[in-house]
Amino acid sequence: MNAATEAAADAPTRPPGGSRLDRVPPRILSAAVGVAVLLLWELLARTVYAGSYRLSPPTAVVAEFFEFRGLYLRNLWHSTKTAAWGFLWGNLAAMALAVTATLVPWLRRSIGAVVLTIFCLPFIAVAPILRLITGPGNATPIALSALAVVFTTYVAALLGFDLAPGSALDVIRSYGRGRLVAFGTVRLRASVPALFAGLQIAAPAAFLGAVVGEFTGAHRGLGILTVRALGALQTDRIWVIAVLSTIVATGGYLAIGALGRYLCPWSPALDVGAVPVARVEPGLLNRLAGLLAPIAVVFVFWYAFLWVFGIEPFFAKTPIDVWAELFSEAEAAETRSLIFGALGTTLWTTSLGYVVGLAGALVTALVFILVPWLERALMPIAVALRSIPIIVTTPVIILFVGRGLLTTTAIVAVMSFFPTLVNCYTAMTRTPEGILDVLRSYDATSTANVRNAYLPTSVPALLASARIAVPTSLLGATVAEWLATGDGIGAVMVTAFTRNDFKILWVSVAVLTIVAVIGYWLVAAFELRTLERMAPGISR
Amino acid sequence: MDRRGAPVDVVGVGRTFALGDGEVVALRGFDMHVPAGGFTALIGPSGCGKSTALRLVAGLDAPDEGIIDMDGSSPDEMRRGQRIGVAFQDPSLLPWRTVSTNIRLALELVGRRHDSAAVDELVELVGLQEFGKARPSQLSGGMRQRVAIARSLVTNPDLLLLDEPFGALDALTRQQLNDELQRIWTARGTTTILVTHSIPEAVYVADEVLVMSPRPGRVVARHSIGFERPRTRELLLTDRFHAEVEAVSASLHRSEGQVVQLDTDPS
């Protein structure tokens, strides 16, 4: 016997990579990267970007904070309180809807449609409309914050209720008990881990809703502080606000995550960001009903909203009014060309950012899988960034990129990048070990591993992220346009807002929502078909 | 006969896993010698380290101590030379590929993607002609295992490692596949190590049956099986076959008793 595998000397195959950096403890690696980023940031701000109003050095950010800490803490506290109220109300509503959808299955599709519609609303333009009802106080930011969490919590709660083990449900049925008992004894308990996963994402979303609500006409809070700072080009101030928002949003995300792990330590980490879309029942009638019932429900809600709050007809626009503005009024052609022309710009810049963000995320996830030390250094940062509502940092991006068409694209790209990266990477790490062993046993190349294992296993997560990213991208785009670029439908809306032109505001909100819903469903349809084709019976 | 398989020598191999704060010693002092073209069956109580041993030989894991040598090559070199075929307990098929393309995967990985004849031959061999285009999710557990076996054979490896590949199969199919395995082994001369829980199966197909002790696993008994080949099902009914099965069974019981005796021996 000559050549041999000598004891323990050098384990050849245990770590898939084999770089020396793989042995550095992850905490140290992350800390080192963090320090390096701060140093680079300081350096760039003091040299290349000095005096450019784009980038504030970290030291200046800290100094600015301490100089005006009273102002910052007051407004931060205000926004946080707003977000907390919105978080509470929004989640209560979402839970009530999810419980109803579970107990009354035939309502499920309609409730789902309402929730999706809420998710697809261009929040920034909804704020002035809500303000008609609520007046100038704090109610609008709270309402927006509540609306911002409904979708995630609803999806997570529903997933949780559905995750209840079928065998346990059968046991209850075998004792002759019905849905209600099954719900109380099995489903509610089973849903806790998924629910926490949803609440975790809802925390930063609530903060986002609050700040966006404050962008338009609040008297206090970080949102209005941001708008003023943007107007006065107070670069340091904008950076301080972005950092504070990041800290609070990430704090909420981490705290709820820790609470969830504490309450259900047995549960594996759940990914409510990557829930596959539900399958549609076959049959033309089912499909038609599935399409029309939700639309009808949304219209009913629309009318109910106007009626319950008794909004003056001058401000209130019904679906029929919106239709008339677009198609039958004297100025309809003008309105159409204004809205759809601007929409074209928005869609163009948004889709560019969307594609760049998704593709970039997939490529980065693959790089992380193939170069483990890079993943360990950068992934914690990516996870933290995913938890912050990127929209809150929009002003920073506006400062950095400037006020052009590219700003929208950059913001959309950043917004879709981080969640997709985290979802895809997580899916890739869940590639079954057995499959990797088979590939390893033939000494498969990295390319073969990517093609045969990592890429296919990440497809469901990629598609789910792509679907969720449609409304969030449009939201990001409209916020960017509203605050900065002066292009696209966001700019049309802000002009209408300043002129009190509620006609245009309503039409824009309606059109944008419909576009987002359609985009969502197009991706969902593609997702269903792809999953079905890839692995029939695997998709839900 | 063309004996071109690689001999396998395993000497004093140990492997310890970290488990929480503690450690699990899976293997200690594990020795095994399989001659070129030999067929060895590995048998032992659940959790004794059979799968661990197989993974070490496959170069998928490295031992903490001891030596594994295959005709001058390390397992890792064998693996890098793409000379190994494995079928594990868990079939590990790619859910998005069909039966045929799952088998073809192995050919693709060794750079022979166009050898459709080899794929068709193996699909037929494992009795899945009608299911060539089916996805794993549309197959039964046993059918999936057969796909995994076909995949392990399609590249015509020098070393074939099978970890309870027939676990989920009915007795009849199992017997058929044992016959096929024997036929392929006789024709190709592939060195084969088979982990199984079935003593009759081990005695039927192997040249040598190694019995392992409970964890930490090592080989505690060797049984040379001298029955002439090709072995046929008539052999299953003979007294000498039963005698051999009895002997292995006795070794296995003795090996399992070893640990228990430590605690209960009254003397």
Ligand SMILES: Nc1ncnc2c1ncn2[C@@H]1O[C@H](COP(=O)(O)OP(=O)(O)OP(=O)(O)O)[C@@H](O)[C@H]1O
């Ligand atoms: N990757 C691992 N990490 C930690 N412990 C492991 C690992 N792989 C195996 N073990 C432990 O090593 C021991 C042997 O496991 P192994 O899978 O080799 O047993 P086995 O003989 O194949 O059992 P079975 O017949 O049930 O398949 C077990 O106690 C197991 O818990």
Ligand SMILES: [Mg+2]
């Ligand atoms: Mg095993």
